[in-house]
Amino acid sequence: MSASSRPLLEVRHLATEFDTEQGVARALDDISFRLEAGETLGIVGESGCGKSVTSLSIMRLLPKPAGRIVGGEVIFDGQDLLQLSPDAMHGIRGNRIAMIFQEPMTALNPVYRVGHQLEEALLLHKPELDERQRRDACIGMLEKVGIPAPERRLKEYPHQLSGGMRQRVMIAMALLCDPDILIADEPTTALDVTIQAQILQLLRDLQRENGMSIIFITHDFGVIAEICDRVVVMYGGRIIEQAEILELFDHPLHPYTRGLLQAIPKLDTEPKSLLKTIPGMVPSLLDFPPGCRFQNRCEFAEPRCREETPPLLGEGHQVRCFRAEEFR
């Protein structure tokens, strides 16, 4: 990662809050990372760690009025997305940064035909195309994402498609405007493993072809290992570690990352051997402990971990832990 060249996207000290019945919850705290052109960045973590809120904040799609960004910058193409007018942001969203979700039905409208929805996306973002060109573009894109008989599919409704097909349609819709960045939020979590393999391979092939950057959000270290170049690990609304993929798997530094990697059963672990566990529970937004948010589950915690928040330190391989040097 060269510090001199300007990255495609740079998130700096992003902070997001939610109003809840029990008070204000700081869902994201000091989130900083860079996304280079053509790379796949994985954001990994367990439920409630803030990985999805990060993507919604970048896209300025936080649920209103409960959620709001309270600090930081999201620099894309030389401008801070957080300062853009709603209209200008609208021009970025879908056009230059597109997003796909775990459940395609949240993005597809059940009462319109697939073709109508795809063409609508084009109508919005590429008004210069005529009807014929739009239709051809849609058919071409459905073909590209591996949907058989695309002309017929255009006339179908989302419920007539299988889960894997819907995910392909959503990817097609996201890619119609040839975005620079695709944010994929758990796009394969609801799919069977053979269909997941098809979708992961499709994303890889599309990226090789069009050079887009991908932010891939998942809880699955297997998926991360298969498709990411660099990884951000989140816990309790903060980034606790980020590194190149091989570096992260070879030399994980944060006790949480190390614990997670050891907790997953692998195909070559001794059957029925006891797995390494992380004690305690995944914290909720409202009861983060003071200091390091992992301290109450950490076997290495010392008094200062309970008092101070460790900073995210390091060049290239960054980690937020006072004792990280001991693990290097």
Added chain:
Amino acid sequence: MSLLEVKGLKMHFPVHGGLFYRRIATVHAVDGVDFEIEAGETLGLVGESGCGKSTVGRALLRLYDPTAGRVRFDGQNVADLDAHSLRSLRAEMQMIFQDPYESLNPRHTVGTILEEPYVIHGEKDAARRRDKVMKLLDRVGLPEDAYHKFPHEFSGGQRQRIGIARAISLRPRLIICDEPVSALDVSIQSQILNLLIELQQEMGLAYLFIAHDLAVVKHISDRIAVMYLGRIVEIADSRTLYANPLHPYTQALIASIPVPDPRRRKEFEALPGEVPSPLNPPPHCHFVDRCPYAQAICSQQTPELKPLAEEGDTRHRVACHFAGNLPPSG
């Protein structure tokens, strides 16, 4: 004699529709399944959604009445049992669900929920019941004050511990675990898997472990059965199944698993197409439409689940006409 023997199990569901709400089709959810489970062992049952793996679990407990086939538990034919004997069978054969919340009464405290099995099975002394429940809570790693709390006050992992406590309360011999860790976070998943492994060793439990995560299933199972569209296509010792899968579907399934090791990154050679509808499966080999090695015989004759003569391992059975003659997977 095995603890559980399942022979020719079929579970068909009618689909009604049309003007007179007649039977217009049949879902072949489970279409002739044979396996056995020995005392103290874990049989993993894997397959993708709609393959019938959960239906098998439910039919074993007679939550559904099977369309055909025989289920023998400890030598008794489960289908012949009257209500009374069925109750004692269910003391010996328990179930754990993916989302224990759906199976825990939200209006009852954990204490009430866990005492219920003892009440039903005749423990009249309230103090003794409470004492037993306290031991259960301790064993599954829940604090004492859980006794007075309601299910909604617990996290997903803790609720699964409650589900496990209830399942082991009557000291069963077999527990059917239906996706018990699928909904849990990774750091919690290993806690629950460890608990299941420890309980098995302490109590000599047998498990039927139903799941779609193949790494999890391999970790916990002695043997694994792979289902595709209502049938078992391959069954073998866990190690053998992963080291030497013989059915083209098993091979594809294993090749699709994302491996948490970036040095072993691979291109996925996707299996073409999707699982056909169980309303209308191909008549003979169910996998024929997606199989890269299919020949004419595959649509003319149903392949039997049987051991390969040349392999000499009768515990490794596969339902494919060309098993052993396919190019090795890798």
